[in-house]
Amino acid sequence: MSRRDLHQRVSIQKGRRPVWLAALVTAVALATVGLASAGVKHSARANTPTKGGTLVMLGASDIFNLDTTSGYYTVTSMIERAFTRQLVSYPTVASFLAQIQLKPDIATSVPTAANGGVTGGGKTYTFHIKPGVKWDTQPARQVTASDFVREFKMVCNPASPTGAPGYYETTIVGMDAYCKGFAKVKGTAAAISAYVNGHKLAGVVAKNDLTLVFHLTSAAPDFNNILAMGFSSARPVEYMKYVPDSAQFRQHTISDGPYKIVKYVPGKEFEFDRNPAWDPKTDSLRHAYVDHMKVTEGLTQDTVQQQLQAGTGDMDWDVTPPAQNIPGLIASKDNRLVIGPSGPYYVALNTYLPLNEYAGPFKNKLVRQAAEYAVNKNAIVQIFGGPKIAAPANQVVLPGNVGYIKNYNPYPNNNGNGDPAKSKALLKQAGFPNGVSIKLLYQTTDPSPRVAQSLQASLQAGGFKVKLVPATASDFYGKYMLVTSTAQKEAWDTAIPGWIPDWFGNNGRSVIQPLFTHPGPGSSDYSGYNSPVTNKLVDNALTAETPAAAASAWQKANAQIMRDAAVVPVEFQKFTAYHSSRVQGCVFWFFDINCDPTNIWLKG
């Protein structure tokens, strides 16, 4: 993102001054204001944050879940930043490497072995809660350790459970058994409360109001990252009256963050006001400049883009700038376009090709390796907007994350253009001298059809006969990818999904584990890849005592997955967002892949 720091302040000194100077000063001031409101190429001059104003966010649809136990969507993360807080969280700063380092939120510090917060060989985590962090209740009430115990006990509730149970069940003592029992309980508020009150969760203990202790089954060097997820927020006792994420619940949220929800009409709008119980002195992560926030849903992607360009809205809610507009916006150097993260870092392995190992020609490793050589990755990069947005990917770990191997390309492909000759040679070796037929599944929403056609062209040059199979966005995962029987029936041989990790840094648990282990119905290991070697390496990495010890195991797992050619990684991608010209201080925040509404201010 380019953030223009043009400082131009018109200073008016005390004392007598000639009239013509006053006129000149006025003229310059007017010209500045005029230029600032002219829009596109001129950013507003003054850059000191100003409080006040209403931030207008525009989008298409509603969030899926509003309850922190189940909210698992970048848009939900965006508003959870406003009305919830966790023990630790990520700062909104410009440098990506700094952004992915955890900072304390409700906790007084991030526990490490060095500061004594992590003890017992990496298995005990102790947190101290800041006094002064309060719920917006009547009267305002301190957030306590029991509020966290309550949330962890509700994470796997039967009505609205977390979408990542593995993070909790494989780390916290007693969680696995607790959740197995909870799954059998009826989804009513009474039954849920009874279970929560009647069962202890040994791994999460409130030693006193302001001290919280976690006991883990084994060392987990990324446990603090798990505590930064929305699922690990504090939960007030008032929520136990409602079925989690029910319509009634959604009208009675209680905030411990800088804003609170004052209006929610499902599918239509949200309104946020300041939370009087929030004490900025306890919150170093959020500045909360704007006074109100308003979300309007029900628009299309193109309409939102037009409104943001015209200035009748401020930020994207749940849509991004249309892919086909991006090259034009970049060419015209529109500084309202936010591309993040900055530097050689990316937020997503946005296109990779799982190769169906349940049935079909990709069961043969040579055929998989042929595909690795054939794909023209530069062409796909171009479709997404060029080198400013994406880069070819030759491994499954994103740059800057633990397990990334520098300058690693096990299948040299002419600098990303693809090597069709090598692909054909491998196919011949595999017993397909005249090529092999495969089905490529793609989503009908742009830019997937273009990506599919480009892949078809380069794979066909490499000796594959590619048949394109379209699917709607909802069918793509719900009917095909997550349903192993379609792979077993060879309804698809390869497809074009994408993946964004839940955190960065030591994030193998959020990338390699879900994508390359434990295949089955509902699993993100769509292709059925299941290697005992990789599984062992992943286990070692997850239970390593320090991030440094985990690094070597993740690197070996990365290399093994690439040697096995489980998938063809195609491109790493930055994300784009767009905001109006009055939004200032927008720093791309990876957690919501957008600006952070609690840290931007409005100008004019």
Added chain:
Amino acid sequence: MSQLPAETDLPEQTQLGAVGLAIQARSPSRLAWARLRRDRVAIASALVIAAIVLVALLAPLIADLLGHHPDQTDQVHGLSPEGLPRGPSWAHPFGTDSLGRDVLIRVIYAARISMLAGVVASTTAVVVGVVVGLFAGYVGGVVDNFLSRMMDVILSFPFLLFGIALVSIVGPSLGVVIGVIAFFSWASVGRIVRGQTISLKEREYVEAARSIGASGVRIMFSEILPNLVAPVLVYLTLLIPSSIVFEATLSFLGLGVVPPTPTWGNMLAESLGFYQVAWWYVLFPAAALLTTTLAFNLLGDSVRDAFDPRGERLFRR
């Protein structure tokens, strides 16, 4: 729908005296043909359609001539350095699309699909409609009731929604698209044919045929059907453009022909996202679709008027 030719056009025969010119008897069809040949609009439309068909048939030859093929993506040279489509130039007279493919050759290849879908779907619909309509009109009674109700039901389906649903279940392909179009179009042909049949079966020549022992089928196909040629032909020429547009609509929604095969509909669908930076990508497929549809509609208009010159026209002859 147009009427049958007026009674005044029944054949006559006279002999002139000394000059010895024989006046030939002219059947309604020959009269219609003569009127059509004098109609400038009809000739122009027919020439345009012939040109489109010719170009569509010669598409592979044209592709070789131009040096571009419809599925040939060229993201290096076909796109600008920013990755946007290139405008019309000598190398690409109609510009390139979002993957660097030549728009001219894609528009030409799309003509093949559209014409094929239009003609095959319409012809199928007309054949089925004629058979069912003849049968319903001639036999009457319970059979007529049943077939008429069936036609009514089909006519009351919201065809676009049903078409989308069907394609979603069965999967998109050209065959499915043709099937969907034909399925929804035959009922209106059937109704018209049934109406005509009911009035025609009271004619004397039908009674005469029956009295000499001709079977029902023979009467339907030898006596009644020839008199239906006029309205059916008109309906066919008017059905073809609406079938072409229907196919374009389904492709536009992503439910017609699967990419990378070009059709005017799916080219338009993709081009709408780029209209701000690539006007040529919207204009040329839209112009091709418009020209074809207009030519067929005008021709159909002219054919109808050739059979019935008293009707209203868009353009004076």
